[in-house]
Amino acid sequence: MSEETVSITIDGVEIEATPGQTILQAADAAGIYIPRLCAHPELEAFGACRVCTVKVNGRPQAACTTPVAKGMMVENDTSELLEYRRSLIEMLFVEGNHFCMFCERSGNCELQALAYRFGITAPRHDYQYPVRTLDGSHPEVFIDRNRCILCGRCVRASRDVDGKHVFDFVGRGHEKRIWIDAEARLADTPLKGEDRAVSVCPVGAILRKGTAYRDPIGRRAYDHRPIGSDIEACRPAEKKG
Amino acid sequence: MAKPRIATASLAGCFGCHMSVLDIDERILDLIELVEFDKSPINDFKKFTGRCAIGLIEGGCCNAENVHVLQEFRANCDILISLGECAICGGIPAMRNTIPLRECLEEAYLHGPTVHNPRGRIPDDPEIPRLLNRVYPCHEVVKVDYYIQGCPPPADAIWAALTALLSNKPMELPYELLKYD
Ligand code: SF4
């Protein structure tokens, strides 16, 4: 073990982590996939979705916001945690209006991909069919709030990467919505089609116009391999098992 | 031994899921060897003729008749399967669920840009099944045992599910066959 690293274990596998890394970052580097939705490698951690919940020394913690510490015992791939994560995904599906059959992001959507990875065939809660609004005023981008899962990626990307602060949340609890920095219309914001805030959305809530259905079925990101497979493929051979 | 019986119905759906059943291609001949079709639009049997092993439901419930048929399927089938997105989440018909029913009817029969309705009446003949306030997924109306996702579900998923269930095996579909579109 080198001076600069600390060792932690994830599901009994010992890995080396760099102080300052989060559990999620350390796991990624070691080729261990911890499911996540609001976390994004280019953005500051936010801790909103709780899909990355792991147990650290027996206590539930968000892997994307918890820094590594020497000797941490992390549980990740357990039936109990899988059950928590499944419930979260199921709740996101019933709380919005996710019509996958015509959504432009279908096949490339991270929410849908997690549902596939967890093998969700139907949510156990009743669908809420909330009334949500859509804004198609901008020439290059639209927002469909029916599909927004309030992950806050667009908020962070617009503020920290694009330097614009086009998006933010309004309201609380089930009234919470993603909103824009303008009186009424997305067209009145400084948003541009190539902004990072547009491309980081994990679902089809913020989409660039004119790009829909480019990838044919069978060639989309999650058609053949579950989300997280890319991370798992980087797992060093000697660490397997 | 008598062959197990299968029944199918299309509620608030587009018949696409039934097309996908036919899309199992020549395996339909194997299916006929395995099962007897009971009430179904495939053979046009209007009534149940006996207890069924499996009921396949396409579409959710948008009107009172859908609810009645679904309850009849639940009562007559050992295993009930929601087939496709509309049965599972309401699907395209459920897009009306965020709009009050009165507004939907007025748009369709009175105010829509292409409406020609000089008498200004919204159809209300007692023969027409009453619309529900919104479209309901099947499992919010009766107990559903299995779900086959897809819009429509891939024929391979339907085949895999039916052959597993008919031989008393658990229905486990490979990753590629679980798709919501
Ligand atoms: S619009 Fe997209 S990126 Fe923004 S909060 Fe909603 S889901 Fe997240």
Ligand code: FES
């Ligand atoms: S990914 Fe950690 S809370 Fe969302």
